[in-house]
Amino acid sequence: MLWRQTPEKLEGRKGRRKKGRKERGEKRERNEQEQSPEVNPSRELRASSLGRTTAPSAPSAGSDSEPAEWLRCCRRSPGSGAGPCRWRRHTAQQGHQLWVLVMAVVYQALHRRVSSLVCRLHSTYVRKMRYLNQLKEDDSLCRQAQASGAFYLFHNLSPFLQKVGKKYLVPQLSAAEMKQILEKLPEAEQWLEKSVLIGCSDEHRPHFALDLGALDKSAIESELQGSFTDLRKALFVVDGKDSPLLASAQSLLQWHDSHQYCSKTGQPTQKNPAGSKRVCHASGVTYYPQMSPVVITLVSDGSRCLLARQPSFPQGMFTALSGFCDMGENVEETVRREVAEEVGLEVESLRYSASQHWPFPSSCLMIACHALVGAQRTEISMDTLELEEARWFGLEEIVEGLKREPRSSKQDDGSFLPWFPPKQAIAHQLIREWVQQQSAQTA
Numbered sequence: 142m143l144w145r146q147t148p149e150k151l152e153g154r155k156g157r158r159k160k161g162r163k164e165r166g167e168k169r170e171r172n173e174q175e176q177s178p179e180v181n182p183s184r185e186l187r188a189s190s191l192g193r194t195t196a197p198s199a200p201s202a203g204s205d206s207e208p209a210e211w212l213r214c215c216r217r218s219p220g221s222g223a224g225p226c227r228w229r230r231h232t233a234q235q236g237h238q239l240w241v242l243v244m245a246v247v248y249q250a251l252h253r254r255v256s257s258l259v260c261r262l263h264s265t266y267v268r269k270m271r272y273l274n275q276l277k278e279d280d281s282l283c284r285q286a287q288a289s290g291a292f293y294l295f296h297n298l299s300p301f302l303q304k305v306g307k308k309y310l311v312p313q314l315s316a317a318e319m320k321q322i323l324e325k326l327p328e329a330e331q332w333l334e335k336s337v338l339i340g341c342s343d344e345h346r347p348h349f350a351l352d353l354g355a356l357d358k359s360a361i362e363s364e365l366q367g368s369f370t371d372l373r374k375a376l377f378v379v380d381g382k383d384s385p386l387l388a389s390a391q392s393l394l395q396w397h398d399s400h401q402y403c404s405k406t407g408q409p410t411q412k413n414p415a416g417s418k419r420v421c422h423a424s425g426v427t428y429y430p431q432m433s434p435v436v437i438t439l440v441s442d443g444s445r446c447l448l449a450r451q452p453s454f455p456q457g458m459f460t461a462l463s464g465f466c467d468m469g470e471n472v473e474e475t476v477r478r479e480v481a482e483e484v485g486l487e488v489e490s491l492r493y494s495a496s497q498h499w500p501f502p503s504s505c506l507m508i509a510c511h512a513l514v515g516a517q518r519t520e521i522s523m524d525t526l527e528l529e530e531a532r533w534f535g536l537e538e539i540v541e542g543l544k545r546e547p548r549s550s551k552q553d554d555g556s557f558l559p560w561f562p563p564k565q566a567i568a569h570q571l572i573r574e575w576v577q578q579q580s581a582q583t584a
């Protein structure tokens with residue numbers, strides 16, 4: 142059946158629709174007002190607490206036009222052709238800010254992780270250094286540590302090495318193995334007392350060096366299947382990480398060997414268990430191991446570098462200028478004096494490069510520097526008492542010399558082409574640095 146619309150019914154329905162629209166409009170306005178920052182202070186507070194300063198600001202008190210404009214803007218439907226809605230722009234900004242915030246949190250988490258890793262590595266080092274210091278200060282702790290220590294052996298200052306295949310290893314012996322060797326000696330217990338502390342592992346296993354010069358060398362060599370090797374050779378055949386250990390151990394043993402008597406009273410001095418000092422109980426004087434500071438300088442005139450050789454050097458070997466610091470001198474003064482004394486040049490500027498402990502002939506602290514002389518003042522006036530030859534080298538000649546082995550430097554006529562100290566010597570590092578600097582300049 143057809144449903145017929147009477148005018149009254151139609152009027153009634155129109156009225157209800159109008160009323161419904163009015164109610165829905167009021168409801169939407171209420172919702173929009175609830176969503177606006179003006180009437181939702183908690184939202185505004187959250188936004189501002191996160192530092193979102195670009196969020197549209199709530200209409201200020203006393204401004205009549207802004208709330209209306211705010212609501213009008215927010216009521217525009219998408220695709221209506223109207224300009225960008227401030228509220229949607231605000232939402233996009235919030236999205237961007239959220240992204241920045243997430244990235245910041247991720248970055249902070251990563252940063253924390255990396256820092257804690259670095260910290261852990263650092264703290265291993267710190268704990269190790271503090272433990273070693275404790276061993277130096279606390280005699281009974283150091284004696285106990287000897288029981289769990291590892292020992293490096295020397296015979297008249299030559300380190301004990303084992304050849305395995307083509308490699309030379311520096312063996313560590315346990316306290317039990319040491320006792321087996323020392324049992325064959327009278328006063329075996331006292332022998333361990335002669336050892337000196339030279340370091341420890343990350344797990345705090347202390348390392349000691351002991352010179353068995355009083356024992357039969359060949360008997361120990363055959364028992365331990367190795368050989369005591371001159372330090373000059375040993376440093377150049379062992380693994381790079383073992384060289385500084387052997388050098389410092391030998392220097393410390395050598396210092397103890399040459400400081401057995403007090404220079405004031407002539408009485409014997411006693412070492413502490415760690416070997417970090419010797420005391421004369423008659424005078425109360427304490428002696429500490431010492432190193433002599435030496436500067437080693439690579440002089441350059443901007444495009445060439447100066448190398449020299451002493452009569453005692455192996456044939457063909459040239460190196461940078463070196464000399465001991467005089468009492469009261471600083472490094473700069475020693476560099477200027479040595480360069481002036483040895484080659485008659487005046488240093489205009491100098492730059493520190495690195496340092497190295499060097500055990501020959503006795504403990505030196507090598508302080509390596511680059512020095513520049515004026516390009517117009519390069520004429521060499523050599524000290525013939527100290528040097529046999531000193532001359533300028535160009536980049537190409539240096540690069541060739543670095544490739545050359547001592548053995549391959551001899552020519553048919555018996556003369557020698559120049560070659561330079563091996564990589565273990567700090568002179569080598571100075572020469573390489575100069576090559577890098579020159580190559581960068583000419584590139």
Ligand SMILES: NC(=O)c1ccc[n+]([C@@H]2O[C@H](COP(=O)([O-])OP(=O)(O)OC[C@H]3O[C@@H](n4cnc5c(N)ncnc54)[C@H](O)[C@@H]3O)[C@@H](O)[C@H]2O)c1
Pocket residue numbers: 433435437460461463464465466497499501502503505507562566567568569
């Ligand atoms: N590692 C390297 O690359 C490298 C390179 C060159 C020299 N060096 C070392 O540098 C040191 C010095 O070299 P150099 O050629 O001037 O030495 P050097 O041995 O020729 O000594 C020069 C002079 O210095 C004096 N002297 C010696 N020992 C001294 C000391 N402990 N304190 C003060 N003066 C002393 C003596 O009068 C000696 O004649 C040497 O030990 C040498 O082995 C190391």
